[in-house]
Amino acid sequence: MAKMWAGRFSKTTDKTVDDFNSSLPFDNRLYREDITGSTAHAKMLGKQGIIPQDEADRIVKELGVILKEIEEGKIAFSDDAEDIHMFVEQILTERIGDAGKRLHTSRSRNDQVALDMRLYVKKEIRNIHALILDMMQELNKSAAEHTETVMPGYTHLQRAxxxxxxxxxxxxxxxxxxxVKRLENxxxxxDEMPLGSGALAGTTYPIDRDYVREQLGFAAVTENSLDGVSDRDYCIELCSDLSILMMHLSRLSEEIILWCSWEFKFIELDDAFSTGSSIMPQKKNxxxxxxxxxxxxxxxxALMTCLTFLKGLPLAYNKDMQEDKEAVFDAIDTVKMCLKVLKPMFETMTVLPENMKRAASRGFINATDCADYLTKKGVPFRDAYHITGQLVGECVKKEKGLGDLTLEEFKAHSEIFGEDVYHAIDLSTCVKERKSFGGPAPEEVERQIGVIGRFIEAHRAFES
Structure with a gap:
């Protein structure tokens, strides 16, 4: 099939170049955005009298048919087309003839693909946004069930x-x-509409960019045509947002990996979200x-791909920009898949409070509270710290916990100690007295749960 841009050329493109140049195998997922953008463009062309209204109507009608047939599987993506834009235009022209050839009036593939990518990324931001809020809801639910489930907190992976x-x-x-807030930003x-930027220098036709913007639901139009076709900042920002999100999911995953090991055994994963070993029958991975x-x-x-292919590009469009799609698509697909499997896995896991409490009772994690006990009775903190350190050293030698020491053993280090020290260093007391804003006291965690709950409710509207 002859290329739509082939007028200048005397030779057909080499097959290896065709294969290397083609983006249809991966940009075919933009078919809905491409047809949506083309429909808005055709309506504008008719409204402005740039093409006859009856031809604009025929284009709009047939584009709707093509969209329906693609989604019903009646149209298969062809290897003959260079990209999704050419694919749709070729089918349109084959069906309605010269009217189809008028669709590309006052438009370039440069601003067309810029539009398609923005429409697609906007849609996927909303999808990912919803999945994150769902995961936050599950965390909130779990937190509400365990406001008094004591466990050790760690620094340096040591009980703290x-x-x-x-x-x-x-x-x-x-x-x-x-x-969530990063994605919204x-x-x-x-949220700016680039169509109308042309190849790089706008157009001589009397187009109405704001009319197209309104149809497509953008907040504004891009201010500069050079920037309109060459801007991929949003691809970088999205990949950056998703990288930070994945870092958070990875940290949570690492916690769960540790917690479900026999060394911790704070949680038990559901069988439906675990796997076994081919050789070790006892394993639950x-x-x-x-x-x-x-x-x-x-x-x-994906983030590094976008940063790298853009770093040396002069204005305006360059074919390097084709590399944005596979990187962005893969990042989006990966994040969505991770969120979709993490939530039900988390939802079905079993928390083991007794094991957490047992771990918390070892490792002297109430040592700071022991020092604070002395400080509140007038001992300078550094002296209290030193006394408590001596007590911990004694406990290590005797294989005891601080709560196992006798009052006489406490008083051997400071006469300040009284019977009330046992209440002060009880783990439940240690947690319940940490009422400072943001701390682990049950009522403070309940406040935090309320804040997150209200945030989720307020930000659901973004997805509609």
């Missing part, structure tokens, strides 16, 4: 201070809250979490 499982879940909910920044952790690198790679 007592927290609750609910408090832990709210940490990840707040990470995802930032991811990217959406706001990219957290492959879902391991794959999320591994796939994070794919999304990072």
């Amino acid at each position: 201070q007592p927290v609750t499982f609910g408090h832990y879940m709210m940490a990840y909910a707040n990470m995802l809250k930032r991811d 990217t959406y706001e920044l990219m 957290p492959d879902v979490c391991e794959l999320i952790r591994g796939k994070t690198g794919r999304v990072y790679g």
Whole structure:
């Protein structure tokens, strides 16, 4: 099939160049956005009298038929077409003749693909946004069930201070809250309509860009035609947002991998979301979490791809920009797949509070509370710190916990200690007294749950 741009050329394109140049195998997923954009463009051409109204109507009608037939599987994507734009235009022209040839009036593939990508990315931001809020809802639910489930908090992967499982879940909910806001910001920044920029220098036709913008639901039109066709900042921003999101999912996955090991055994994954070993019959592997952790690198790679292919490009459009699609598509697909499998896996896992409490009772995670006990009775904190350190050292030698020491053993280090020390260093007390804003006290975690719940409710409207 002759190329629509073949007038200048005296030879047909070499087959290897055709294969190398073609983007249809991956940009065919833009068919809906391409047809939607073309429909709005055709309506504008007719309204402005740039092409006869009856021909604009024929184009719009047939584009609707083509869209329906693609979605019904009646039209298969052909290897003859260079990209999705040429594919749709070729079918349209074959069906309605010269009227189809008029569709591309006052338009270039440069602003056409810029439009298609923006429409697609806007749609997928809304989809991912919804999936993140769903995951936040699940974290909120789990937190509400475990506001008093004591577990060790860690620094350097060493037991540090007592927290609750609910408090832990709210940490990840707040990470995802930032991811939601980043996606909304990217959406706001990219919500400009580039069609009408032409190849790079606009057009001499009396087009109405604002009419097209309104039909397609953009907040504004791009201000500069050079920038309109060459801007892929939103691809970088999206991949950056998704990279940070995947980093958060990877960290949560790493926690779950640790927690379901026999060394921790804080949780038990459901059989439906675990896998076995080909040789070791006892194994129950957290492959879902391991794959999320591994796939994070794919999304990072998409970000580096976009940054790299753009860094040396002069204005305006260059074929390098074709590389945005596979990177962005893969990042979007990967993130959606990870979120869709993580939520039900998390929803079906079993939390094991007794194991968490048992772990919290070891490792002297109430040592800071012991020092605070002395400080509140007038001992300078550094002295209290030193005394508590000596007590921990003694406990290590005697294989005891701080709560196992006798009052006489406490008083051997400081006469300040009284019977009330046992209440002060009880793990439940340690958690419940941490009422500072953002802390793990049950009522404070409940406040955090409320904040996240209201955030989810308020931001659902973004998806509509």
